[in-house]
Structure formats: structure tokens, C-alpha cells
Amino acid sequence: MSETATAPTAPLRARAEIDLAALRANVRTLRALAPGAALMAVVKSDAYGHGAVRCAREAVAAGASWLGTATPEEALALRADAELPADVRIMCWLWTPGGPWREAVEAGLDVSVSGMWALREAVEAARAAGRPALVQLKADTGLGRNGCQPEDWPELVAEALRAQTAGLVRITGLWSHFACADEPGHPSIAAQLTLFRELLAHAEEQGVRPEVRHIANSPATLTLPESHFDLVRTGIALYGISPSPELGTAADFGLRPVMTLAASLALVKHVPGGHGVSYGHHYVTPGRTTLGLVPVGYADGVPRHASGTGPVLIGGKWRTVAGRVAMDQFVVDLGGDEPEVGSEAVLFGPGDRGEPTAEDWAQAAGTIAYEIVTRIGTRVPRVYVNGEANGQEPGDGN
Numbered sequence: 001m002s003e004t005a006t007a008p009t010a011p012l013r014a015r016a017e018i019d020l021a022a023l024r025a026n027v028r029t030l031r032a033l034a035p036g037a038a039l040m041a042v043v044k045s046d047a048y049g050h051g052a053v054r055c056a057r058e059a060v061a062a063g064a065s066w067l068g069t070a071t072p073e074e075a076l077a078l079r080a081d082a083e084l085p086a087d088v089r090i091m092c093w094l095w096t097p098g099g100p101w102r103e104a105v106e107a108g109l110d111v112s113v114s115g116m117w118a119l120r121e122a123v124e125a126a127r128a129a130g131r132p133a134l135v136q137l138k139a140d141t142g143l144g145r146n147g148c149q150p151e152d153w154p155e156l157v158a159e160a161l162r163a164q165t166a167g168l169v170r171i172t173g174l175w176s177h178f179a180c181a182d183e184p185g186h187p188s189i190a191a192q193l194t195l196f197r198e199l200l201a202h203a204e205e206q207g208v209r210p211e212v213r214h215i216a217n218s219p220a221t222l223t224l225p226e227s228h229f230d231l232v233r234t235g236i237a238l239y240g241i242s243p244s245p246e247l248g249t250a251a252d253f254g255l256r257p258v259m260t261l262a263a264s265l266a267l268v269k270h271v272p273g274g275h276g277v278s279y280g281h282h283y284v285t286p287g288r289t290t291l292g293l294v295p296v297g298y299a300d301g302v303p304r305h306a307s308g309t310g311p312v313l314i315g316g317k318w319r320t321v322a323g324r325v326a327m328d329q330f331v332v333d334l335g336g337d338e339p340e341v342g343s344e345a346v347l348f349g350p351g352d353r354g355e356p357t358a359e360d361w362a363q364a365a366g367t368i369a370y371e372i373v374t375r376i377g378t379r380v381p382r383v384y385v386n387g388e389a390n391g392q393e394p395g396d397g398n
Contacts, residue, residue, distance in 0.1 A: 001368060011342055014263040014296045015378045018034050019126065020242055021060045021386035022350075024257040027062035029254045031235050034221055037228040038212065040066035040091070042235035044074060049301075049374045050239055051382045052260055053082045053160075060088050061388050070094040072111070079107045091173075093146065101125030101133070106376060110134045110172055114146045119159055126168040126304050135160060136173035137208075139161065139199045141192040141215070143179040157203045173212045174203055178227075181219040182244035193227060219243040222253050240350070241358055241369045247311055249359075259373050260349035261380070263315070264342050267293035268334065277331050278323030278365040284307060292319070294345045297328040301375035302347070309364040311356040313346040315339045315343075318356065348372070 031039050041059035043052040054069050056078055059109035067090045069075040070292040075092035078084070092104070102125040104111050113119045113135050114212045122133040139162060140147030148156050163169040176196050180186035196215050203210075212230040218237035219226040236243050240257035250257060286289075292314060300303045302325050310321040312332055319332040332345070346355040358369040365372070 011264045015383045016380050017260040019258050022258045023058050026255050027059050031063050034228045034232045038231045040062045040068045040233040044070040045374050048239050055080045072100050073107050100122040102128050105129040105133045111137050112138050114148050116136045123163050123168045133169045134172045135169045139176045141195040143177050171208050174210045176215045224318040231312045233338045236370050257350040259349040261297045263294050263328035263345050264296040265292050283323035292332045292334045295329050297326045299327045300380050301377045303365040306365040313355040
């Protein structure tokens with residue numbers, strides 16, 4: 001990942017500006033929504049494309065006491081590189097057989113266990129490391145992905161307790177994940193909460209004393225206070241994006257988008273009417289006009305599915321991708337306007353200047369805003385502004 005501490009003095013081909021003050025403010029807002037629970041900042045997939053190490057530091061500075069990743073490799077990299085306080089807990093949950101269990105145990109990571117095979121590998125890693133594994137037992141309460149099935153839960157709990165008695169594991173958490181928390185009123189929400197409480201009760205009756213019990217993701221953190229328990233896991237909301245338009249906009253929840261994606265126009269030229277644009281000539285100019293070349297494409301994470309629909313702000317006006325998005329570039333019809341080469345083209349941002357948002361791109365591409373920010377590739381430098389060290393807030397410059 002190419003990183004720049006503050007905005008560069010020379011224009012870049014493209015940049016993803018990451019507003020760290022917005023990130024910190026989002027953490028504070030989310031903590032206020034769940035005042036009785038600790039907050040986990042989920043920084044998987046390079047913090048949803050925002051930069052895991054830098055975002056982890058800022059989230060912790062703003063009050064997150066846990067960090068979450070999908071893979072153990074992500075968690076190990078954070079523990080090694082992020083210069084985090086020793087008491088910050090890091091949890092990872094997507095394991096496969098033969099994974100780096102021993103390294104995770106030695107690094108003090110909280111590892112998720114969804115089945116007997118995983119518990120066995122955690123126990124063996126603990127023996128090899130000479131210290132107990134920090135284990136969180138995950139129940140499938142209805143999502144149908146990872147997690148222990150309810151009928152197998154008693155066996156997993158019993159075996160984990162035996163390993164704990166032997167000093168090989170410490171059961172630090174009990175958890176699950178919602179399927180439809182982003183769909184208000186969906187009947188699965190209440191059903192999952194009821195089942196989760198039943199599985200918690202069984203484990204606790206058997207003697208499990210977890211440090212944290214958790215099921216709330218971003219949408220549940222925002223709208224389901226009864227699901228907060230001891231810990232909330234906030235992912236997309238941390239980055240100022242609503243997990244679902246049906247729940248409300250980011251602004252409705254007091255959140256601010258963190259990423260702004262922009263590029264410098266690489267070419268502006270006059271073309272006649274009837275001129276085909278980009279592969280397949282799916283766009284043909286209706287008359288004499290000017291075309292602008294935006295030097296980012298699907299190799300940078302701009303979705304090809306937004307061909308002909310993706311919005312861009314250039315010269316204070318919304319433009320639309322003309323024709324197909326190519327690997328490294330796309331074209332916009334400027335309608336006769338003649339911005340200078342090097343002028344800024346803003347693909348998405350908070351919307352303050354009238355620019356499109358990630359949600360606008362999601363609508364254009366037929367996807368969700370999670371995917372829009374996460375897919376921005378490593379050719380696009382992350383430019384960090386408003387870092388905690390300079391004490392600035394959004395709008396104060398670099």
C-alpha cells in the first residue's frame with residue numbers, strides 16, 4: 001500500500017484521501033450509541049480499503065478497545081506493525097485447517113472457534129506455545145455461514161471447558177452474527193437474538209464465564225440496542241457509510257464518510273458527433289463535444305458494472321461515465337466544457353461539495369457501498385489527512 005502522510009504538493013494520477021478526524025468522530029458516535037458495551041473496530045480487508053494500520057491506530061485513540069479482522073494473517077500483521085497499546089485486543093475469525101494457530105497464540109490474539117477441528121488445532125497450538133489460547137466460541141444462530149450449529153453447541157462448550165480446566169485455552173468470548181440486521185423488522189432478527197440468549201445461557205450454566213458476549217454488527221449497533229451485550233463490532237459504519245439505505249443515511253446516524261476518491265484529468269479533447277467512445281462503442285457522442293479522460297479503471301477498483309452510469313464531479317458538475325470502464329481509465333462526456341488537463345475529477349466523497357458518494361456508485365453498479373470502498377486497489381495511494389498528531393478536525397486542512 002502506498003501511503004502519504006499529508007496531501008502531496010504535486011497532483012497525483014489518483015488518490016484516496018482518508019480523513020482520520022472523520023474516522024475518530026465516527027468511533028465516538030458509535031460508542032455513544034452503545035454506551036454499555038466495548039467497541040470493536042473491524043479493520044479487515046485493509047480497513048475496508050482505508051488502510052488497516054493507520055485506521056487501527058486512530059480508532060484505538062478514539063476509544064476502540066478491540067480490533068477485528070477476518071484472517072489471522074491480517075491480525076498478526078496488526079499486532080506486529082501497528083504500534084498498538086499492549087492492552088488492545090485483536091480478534092480474528094476466518095480460519096482453515098493448518099493455519100497459523102501457534103503464531104496467533106503467541107501473539108495473544110483472540111481466535112474464533114466454530115467447530116471441534118478448530119478447537120483441537122487451538123489446543124495443539126497452545127501446547128506448542130506453552131501458553132493458553134484465547135478462544136471465542138461462535139454459534140450459528142441463523143446466518144448459515146461460520147459458527148457452531150445449535151445441536152453441536154453443548155459438545156463444543158464441554159470440550160472447550162475441559163481444555164480450559166487443563167490450562168490450554170481461556171474462553172474469552174461467546175458470539176454470533178446477524179443475517180438481516182440491515183433489514184428493519186425482519187423476523188430473523190428476533191429469532192437469532194432469542195437463540196443466542198439460549199446458547200449463552202447453556203454455556204454459562206456449564207461454567208463458561210466469558211469476558212465478552214457479542215452479536216451486534218454495524219446495523220445492529222445503530223438500531224438494535226437490545227443486541228449490544230458486552231461488545232459491538234462496527235465495520236462499515238466506522239468508515240462513515242450506512243450499512244443500508246433502508247436504515248438511513250450516514251448523516252442520519254451522525255456519521256461522516258472517511259474516504260474521498262479523486263483523479264486528475266489526463267486528457268481533454270474535442271470530438272465530432274457520432275464518435276464512438278471506449279470498448280464496444282456502447283456510447284456514441286450525440287453531437288460535437290469534449291471528452292475528458294479519467295485515469296482510473298477496474299484495475300484500481302472502479303466497477304466495470306458502472307459503465308455508462310458511474311457519476312463523477314468535474315468542474316462543479318456531475319458527469320457520467322461514457323461507455324465502458326476500462327482497466328486503467330474511463331471517459332466522460334464534458335458536453336463542450338473545457339476544464340484544464342490535470343483538473344480534479346471526484347468519483348466519490350462525503351458529498352459536501354456536491355460530489356457523488358460511495359452509495360451513489362453502489363446504486364450505479366448495482367452493489368453495496370461496502371464493495372465500492374473495499375475494492376479500491378493498491379495502485380491508488382492513500383493520502384491521510386487530519387491525523388490525531390496534529391489535532392485537526394475536518395475542514396482544518398492537512
